[in-house]
Amino acid sequence: MNATATVRVVELTEPAELYRRYDGEITAQPAYIELDLRNGTLLASYNAEIGNAVPFSVHHGFERRWDVSQREHLTLSVPTADAANAFMKRIAPLADRILADWEEYWDGNNHVARLGEDALAAEEAIEALVDVPWDEADLVAVWDVDGATNGDEVTEYGITADTTDERLDEIEEEIRVSMAGAGEGDVVVLDGVDTYLGGLRDELKAEAAEAEDSGPTPDCFSISLDRTGFDDGTNWAEEATEQWIAEAERLGFGIRVESEEVPNPERQVAIVRRDDETLWVINIHGDDTLRAEVIDGAPSA
Known part of the structure; x- marks a missing residue:
């Protein structure tokens, strides 16, 4: 407990930093905002664990986490860096109250964090704010291959068997920028488009190799x-x-x-x-x- 503690907000720097979907998973990883009582920091990140596993520091209350993901049917959306940074600044005064009113104690099995009356009230206020849905413009827009491509990329972008990885990255970025104007959100993630573009080039490589092996017809x-x-x-x-x-x-x-x-x-x-x-x-x-x-x-x- 520190009556004069002031939380230090650790801001995100990449627009889609909170978005992460692992191969084989249908949805992205949940995003959260975390107040570290011991270090006095407030940060945003995504859960690196598949499922509901959390570190002991969270389980014992020293790191207070609030899920800021937005769920609808089978989709999970996460806020942009700007939206998350603004939200952390908004709740910083409430985080200060929590930092000023907690203690560490032995519960008979583990050292755990215990919040005082004002800290509990501040945390309840944060949870109420977390429950307010995000505006669509504040969420990372995710486009899959079917939504972001039209099947004419080989002709449209001049992809050949010799197209470099660097050029494929440039093409992906061009597609990403074009999709930014297709919805309300300006922060866009392309899911699987890099693999799709690489596959187009690999198909052309295979065709070229087959033609070379068989000779002219x-x-x-x-x-x-x-x-x-x-x-x-x-x-x-x-x-x-x-x-x-x-x-x-x-x-x-x-x-x-x-x-x-x-x-x-x-x-x-x-x-x-x-x-x-x-x-x-x-x-x-x-x-x-x-x-x-x-x-x-x-x-x-």
């Missing part, structure tokens, strides 16, 4: 059909096939014609085989571009 090039010398009697499909095969052979592909009977004679000119026995159909597009496409489900020898 006949769909990697196209040619423009040269209709010079064509007349009404020209078999344009046969001529188109010869032009495409000539380019394929120039590029080193072993190609042979499998059939000139195609499902769509107006848009297809021939079915061909590559050395690996994969079947391809040569398509002609509206701009007279010839490109081969693998036939889905075609048997391979």
Whole structure:
């Protein structure tokens, strides 16, 4: 007990410092404000323990904790640093009263803290303030992957197989800033977006590695059909096939014609085989571009 004690408020410095969700847990860890009777400090933090475990110093009353989390259905929200700092300053006079009216005594088993009458009244007043719901603007806004992303991040942010971790961090920050204006709260946490962005890059790496292992395929090039010398009697499909095969052979592909009977004679000119026995159909597009496409489900020898 110290009749002249003045609490020292330890302020938070990071906007979302009270938010912490462990892998495998559905909700974030509860946040609390704590008055340490022995040290005379008032601070805010989150419970590092999963479940309801608390240190002996809390159990024996030397550290007084008040849960400042806000619960709704299966969600748990925590205040921003600014909101928590302002709240600690607000209750500091009440904390002073507690510091001035407590004692340590032996209860027969442990040394514990015992509050005097005024300290109990001050603590009751703090608990009443803690029970007042936070404004939404005072809570950390948490966005998961489904809410914060649109599936077009590879194109939108130019993600490639070579994108660095630093660039992914920058992209995550750009997304976080954009989400700050989507709700009432300005302090935003992205839950799982870092893993999502890394996964996009890893998929591109895997695709690049697979393409490198398998080598180029006949769909990697196209040619423009040269209709010079064509007349009404020209078999344009046969001529188109010869032009495409000539380019394929120039590029080193072993190609042979499998059939000139195609499902769509107006848009297809021939079915061909590559050395690996994969079947391809040569398509002609509206701009007279010839490109081969693998036939889905075609048997391979």
